[in-house]
Amino acid sequence: MYNNDTIAALATPPGIGALAIIRISGENLAPLFQKLTKNKAVKDRFATFSSIYCPNTHDVLDSGLIVYFKAPKSFTGEDLIEINCHGGEYISKSILESLYAFNVRPANPGEFSFRAFMNGKIDLIQAEAISELISSKSSLAVKNNLNSVNGYVSNYIDNLKNKLINLLSLIEHELDFTEEELESTRYELLINKLIEINDGISKIANTSAMGKMLSSGARVVLLGPPNAGKSSLFNAILGFDRAIVSEISGTTRDVVESWFELKGIPVCLIDTAGYWDSDNYLESMGIERTKQQIELADIILFVDDKYPEETFQNLNLDINNSKIIFINSKSDLEEKTINSNKNSLLISSKKNEGIDTLLNMLSTKLSSVFGAHSDFDPIIISKRQRNLLLEAYSISQQAIVLAKNNIETDILASTLHGLNDTLSEIIGNVSSSDVVNNIFSEFCVGK
Template sequence: MISNDTIVALSTPPGIGAIGVIRLSGIDAIRITNDVFSGKDLLQQESHTIHFGTIKDGKQVIDEVLVSLFVAPKSYTKENVVEISCHGSNYIIQQIISLLIKKGATAAKPGEFTLRAFLNGSLDLSQAEAVADLISSDSAAAHQVAMNQLRGGFSNELNVLRDQLIHFASMIELELDFAEEDVEFANRDQLQALIVKINGVINKLIRSFELGNVIKTGINTVIAGRPNAGKSTLLNALLNDDRAIVSEIAGTTRDTIEEVLNIGGINFRLIDTAGIREATDAIEAIGVEKTMQKINQSALLVYLFDVVNLSVSEIKEDIASLQRPGVTMLAIANKIDLSSNESLEELDLPSDIIFMAI
């Protein structure tokens, strides 16, 4: 149910900044703003115009501002919308919002502007979700997915198929009305082709969910292997930072260490883990258990092994125990400069495992 209240909230992030933007939406948004604005009569101004003036509480000037007007239905929410750009002082922002509430506005709930845009038909559900995704996007890939969805990428395709289905449904209903006439209005071959096409689109959307979720949240990339394989060294090298403690003592890493690395516009959540072996104490046992949990949750598993100190049978045993259905596995041979090529040739890894040496 759409509320008739005029809502107000800070649109820019909270905290001190150069500019703060306060947004109002509702039938009385322009009137309420006009009551506290000293400058032009906002009620007489055109939509999509900006006006300079001051916000006053009685005779007291709170701030000099720019007021942007968006007259319904030509606005984000399809209601009257006002955006007040003021100086980014927390005190000024709170004073203006309190004054607007005193004049009749109501504090907006989280997401209420987008909710009104959805309820008023400005956005469909897919586009409304894309607004939140766009705001929280922290990589080029996540930004591109959100922009495509916001522009109606999914909606447009589904609407075309929906219109075609409605057309065929109407043709079939027409046939039922003239059942005794033995006439055919709906082409059965075209209907069957449309159903096959719709199934294909639906399956494509189902498959795209996993990819979209990975792009939004980042690819869980677990670095696993035996103690002293060089996992923490690899993490530090990828991050170009001494994020993990490195030493020659086996079992130095007891807990998981997580960092985000952006590669080609996609976030990889790198997770350094405790070395996999028979634990020597209770704390290390917990670390190994957490390692296995992270491996089960991974989308990309980087198995790092010491090619000098491990035999071919031990490497194959590790790979067999670490492989998971649907998880891409990358096997990296460390200390290759100290090893012979013959040992690598004996590995004969499965074709679905990506292999490299460092």
């Protein structure tokens, strides 16, 4: 996939806007900069306001800021030009077409980031984080992905590798010694160091659930019988009217989704049709869709205005209670006799009572499902990273068993070399080009 020809693409979304940015990368782009600006002075990393000329016809296409980045001090590690022109499809299109007619080709999806990877500017973890950063759905997701872009996860893996390499150096240095001379280090130092590495791998592998949630969001489903107040609660949580609310039973017949942020976590809140046995065709279709949402739910808010837990038990649904928050709704009704045990939360969507308590409970429940976190914890964000870490964990477990069973040192060393290769693959020492190409092909054009 990689060659050093010159590529160009729009780095901002197409359409009408105040500005558009066109990115160009390749070798020796100073002459192209001169043709674009008719400016003989080419200053590195200096913003030049200029008319923008067609390199072939010399017609003026627009005016704007043009910045030249000399290799290797650029995002791609190559010469890089960024053109900040006026927004609008025609202007950016005309500039790109003039470049394509001047021995510049359109960039493939993710090709700028791919070149940055190939030139050692970023590793695979950082590349995946760039892709995730663009599609982040919450402040915590942005913070985590920025941490990964800035090397938090990569540094964590590098630290594990350094510990492993130091251990390998110790083992291979002593391969020439007798078994008796190895005995003192094998049990006291070797096993302890292996356990330390194993624990480090386990710790970061266990962040995969949190990483998946930050990437895809947590799915929270409102479930309960018809006219229990699910849609009213749905609107109260969001803070605006998203779902239709009516006294008529069975108003909600389809799934209604909306996103909100809860303490930095992206949450997809889902209102569903009332769950009950119905002969009505449309209601039955809605209930089938509700069943589908139950299967996909991370957390379920079970809503009933009388006996939430008893009502849930009567539905005979195969749902782990640890995923459920029971809610006794409509607590504002004067004529209502509240029959709720301590495990049900009293809510009045109409008066906005109990909503803050519910959100705090939901936040705690999400932490129990996906794991707690801090702003500085490295969190893995891709299935690729998780699978390789699980493989590394398995190898490190095997190495501990070998050491405890006093297996020959050269066999242990070979196992640890395999562990080092697996950790290296996480960062980007990948033998298959298909893996790398697949990662970057999912990027947008211009990134």
